[in-house]
Amino acid sequence: MSFMRRNWFYRLMLSYIPVFLAVCLTLLLILFLTVRQLSERSSIQSNETVARNASQMLEQSLRGIDDGMFLLVNSNSDIEGFYAETSSDSFVSAYRTALALSNLQTRFPLIVSLYLVNPEKKIVLEPTSIAESDLYADKAYIEAQMQSDTRFRWGDRRKLASPSSPQGTREVISIARIANLRTKGLLVSQVDVNELQKLLSQSVDTSVGYIRIADGNGRLIGSTIPADETGKERKRLATVTMSYTGWTIESGVLQPGILGWAEPALYISISLGGLCMLIGGVWFVLASRRHYRPVQGLLSQVGAIGLKRPLDPPQGGRRDEFQTIGRALDHLWDDSNRLKLENEANRKFKRVHHFLRLAEGRFDAASFYGQREEELFGLRLDAGRPTAVIVELDRYAAFFGTDRSEEELQAMRLALQGQLDLTLADTGCSFTSEWLYEHQLGAIVMQGEAADAEIGLIAGLEQLRAWVEKELPCTVTIAAGVAVDRIESVSVSFQTARRALGYKLSLGSNRLIPLHILPDRGQPELILELERIEEISRSLRMGETEWEAELTQLSASLTSHLFGGEQVRNLLYVLLFHIQHKMSDLPAELDGYWQSANERLMQSLKEGESLAEISAALRGTLSAVSEQIRLWRDSRQNRSAMQEVKRYIDEHYFDPGLSQSLLGDAFRLHPSSISRLFKEEYGVKFVDYVNSLRIEKAIELMEQEEYPVHVLAEKVGFMHSKTFIQVFKKHTGTTPGMYRKERTGT
Template identity: 30%
Template sequence: MKTNWFNRLLLSYLPVFFIISLSLLLMTFLTLSEMSKKASVKANNAVSHNISKMIDSKLADIDSLFLYEIQNNEKIKQFFSDNPKDNRHYTDIQASSALKELLQNNPTIESIYLYRTPDRTILTRSTLTDLNDFADSQFIGLSLNSRVPYRWTARTLVPQNTDGGNARRVISLAKNTNLSNLSILIVNVRIESLLGWITSMTDNNSTFVHLSDEEGNLIVSTEATANGKTSNMGAGTVLSSSVSEQTGWIISSGTLNSGILEFVSSLFYVWMAIAAVIVIAGLTWIIYVSRRQYKPVMTLMNMISGARKASPTQLKTEKVDEFKFIESSIEELLDESNMLQEQHKELSVYHRRHLFLSLMEGTNSTANFGKYLEEELSRHGIHQPVSGSLVAIVEIDHYTEFAIQYRSDQHLLKYILGASMKELVENKPFTVWTEWISNSKMGILFLFHHQESEQEVLESCEKLRDWIALNLDFTVTIGIGHLIQQLELTAESFREAVSAVGYKSSLGMNRIITPKHMVSKPKGELFKQLQVFRSISQSFRLGDEKWEDYYEEMYQTLQDQLYTHDDLASLMQVLIGYLQKEMAELTEELNKVWIEDVQPSLLMALEQETQEEVYQAIHDILKDAYDRLNKLRENKSSHQLMHQVKMYIADNYCNPDLSLTHLSDEFQLNAKYLSRLFREAFGMKFVEYVSEVRMEKSIQMLLETEDTIQDIGRAVGYDQSLTFIRVFKKHAGETPGQYRKKYSSI
């Protein structure tokens, strides 16, 4: 696609953009430069003031030092005393040594000398000279003749012939030592020390400082050359000045010239005006170009408004964004196109799923159903004729945990299962069609075209199961139906596959289940378990440890039979019902524990998928409840007594005279009190308990011996056989003879 219009826009705006940007940058730079200049003025004002304060402080310190020495140094005071001339030799030497000591302690001082007026004698650190022979006699004369107070003076010091060296710049101060004869002390400070003080407070690379006297004569400068003159190479603009309160000297400071930047800064307003003119011209150009480039957009707007039956005037009055209007129009067309495509895909997916479910359910029984199936399969890409079909059901094990763990990734994992199956059979002589028929079950339809082979289907399903177990965090159980020769009868194979996978609760998970496995065990029957349920419930209520033996017996029976998960859940609900009925006979305290904690836990245990998991979960819950109930019973003082009564009944149930009166005599208790304690401990009346024990023993004898009914009745404590038969029928629902005949053959 050519981009002529884009290039035109680019060439129209880019040059103007760069020019305006550079102008704005220039204006920004100039503004910042001006702000920097103002900041520099403030900074220089501070520097000048601080340097002035510092110099005043330093010179004041020197002034104070020598004032102190004049007043307190005895050697110097003796030099100016009125001693006879013959006695001055020693005092002069002492004064000279004092001057040497002062020079050593104050490196900033160039020299010190004393002038004694009466004999016109000058003392330095090394010589004693007459005024006429002293090189600096002129300054001494000026100081003596001055009518103003002595103050610091910048001058050129002429050295003595004996000192050697060249003339050098110093600042000097004359101090009166003896007002009676006008003797003075002269202090000369190195000009280099003054320069050092100044440079310590300035940056010589960017700032200069000039120190001048009251008449404007330069004393020292940070730009001074070796001869004391200022160099013009780095000359800059003076930005601030300060006058010393003590000396009256002027301290001037400023920034060094920076070439072209200084020149640009000096024409600040000119450059700002030029930049503003450029920006205005650029904006004018942008407006002009934008109006020209807008014409094609307006043409397109007119075309769209005509198609949408909206006038351009109406669009202007409604303040519609032109590009938004164009974009929305194109998006409407795209949305309509996408919607039609999505509808087509959804209908295709729905139709494909509907066809699959129709095959599985076998709901269509019309005569032309087979031809209809061939046409529909051809529409979905299966063009080869179908010679046979077989259905497998893949069920995710522990689906509740799977749904919780993969809350947001379920669809992805389910897609992986279907794609993995198709990949495993890619080179097989059959076609695979997968659909999820429920949240946890995926149906797989194997369509054979030339040669039917159930073994290859089993191998493919086993590879899929093994791959899932090795690579994913969950397992699957696969149920497989029989091979069907007619496509329209595929529902038979589907029902067999569903039935097969339904028995995984008995046969186990993470495996392949075929119709052959379903005939390996007999189907479970409910009535065979009822007697065991009754024994479990009664033993559990009475606190008898035999309940675990009965429970294990029940489990062994379950293992030998085949149950679906629904059948197993129904069976265990019957057991829970028996337990609930028996526990209702206990005291309110014990029954409350059962209702609030144990029973809800048992119902939740039924959600386990396999027979072994259900068995183990219920056993653990009952074991814990058994221990809790026994602990509550043992907390009562009568529990041990009732346990002895129970053991006595177990040993003497065959005694026809066994009754509450007999027990009251045996244990020395009131019959009514004994009956109440027994009922509180075991949740049933004494008579009912004795009857239960006798009936259990009679059932055991009926099934294990060949004794007559009369003999069995007497053996369990009934002298009258009619009484025994009546009680047995009430307990078992049939006579002893009927019971023996019915269960002995099993």
């Protein structure tokens, strides 16, 4: 028995040695990788410092040259003499200018060539010579810079003839500045690239590292790489962009050395480590299977015990392996139940989300996701044509915005949705339902192909409406959309159902709105309604009672012509706008009352769900406003006089001599006072009222008999038919002749 135990110990120990070796090798590889990364990071930081120092040194040198050129151009008066059109001492100016150029070149040793270009005189002035520009060696560069818009930046590396150079040429970079605006003369400075490279060599050990400069377009400016080593391997470690020139400075190592062989060695080591880990893993699996038999008996016992509640904590705080496994299984059971509940919640969320996607037209039945969601709904796509149904709670804001608890509202929604599902199930259709909004319940019904399928659906929806009215403390309005051919097009059915609900304002709530009673999509005629709106506004402001009859006729017309909900609200908003316009000149003592009444009118129009409800609110509020205006007028001292004046105008409107002077003589009032008092009393100017009355009488005569225009003008008090036509067109928007054709057809 003792031998067996030692044998078992050795077997266990030997079986895990490969895993141990693999772990050790992996740790060594990780250590090596870490050291390499740190070394490379240090090299990068060092090269970034070198690149920045080189950038600062180079920018300082080039910027100093640029600033010196700028100072020379703007402060040396001899340069102005050099560019003067006529100058008696042009030779002296040229000499002094050349001397200034020589001084500038002496200040900056990097400058190998410095000259001024005078395009007008076609000469080029250097510190030691003067030449014709057409014969100058750098003529091509000068012509290019005269046309360029980037002359103020360093660049354009090129070869330049130089007798002082052993090769006869030298590579330079140049910058050109405007030296004279009148002649567009240039001051050109050129720096030897070799001198720049020597300057850069001071910042780097050229035996192991390099610095390379390129312009914004990637063209080489200068490099510390020897000509015989340009083809050798190099590694870039840092890049810095110069803010002044826009050049890019690249820094790195010429011969990577340890970085060159360490990287391949690293990858080989990682590969070997991975291979060892793979072999160790295979060995671990084989060893585990070999020694699995003792554990197999334990798992058999766990399977026999089954799932159970967690065990009580053991005595003494110690637990054996079986209790630990049992506790773990209990936790798995609890997690399984929790995940099941979460899955149900997610499933419900997916149903709602996908239902809304269907209603909005964002669904593709050909996609796998769409087919999966169809299974989620339980819809049978081959059961018929999809039809949308929308059930809307009436007066939701007023009824459900009270002190009812959220539990009551949720219970009511569940009851309504449950009854809808029962109703649709009785029709034998495949369906699904979800809440679109808080006040709208939607359903997709797969309507059968039978001739009476639609009739059965409508009958079932009417039963639902009656049940809600009887059993719930609210009412609903129901609309069914048009049946479509495919589930992808069910959003069209929802659109038609929403369109039907739009007529709820005209038809009233607590009803089923079928599509066949709705008008075509053509816009109804609005001329008569707009004329009634104008008459309501006018008569209300004038204190007349005709506005009540006109409001009744307007409501009846909107109902009989079956206007849509948005059309009705828009027309009523137009009515309130006209009334507000007429009331804009109310006196201060009435303006506050009207503003309060106007707010009530807007609130009624916004919250009302039926035309009858809105009309009743409008009538009540406008009656109160009319009564308030009447009481105010009765309190005015001049009211009786203005009533007499208005009565006189109504009886003598046909008199061409009717004027403020005539009325002033008749009623012993000053003519200007008549206009002011009349506007205060009736809210309209004297002249506008007379013209409006005459046009109304002219329209009445036109409808009775076909008078010529000049006769018609004389009968209503106009001396000239031209004036009559102008006033008629201003009030009606058309001429008398056109109006007669439109209204009488003659």
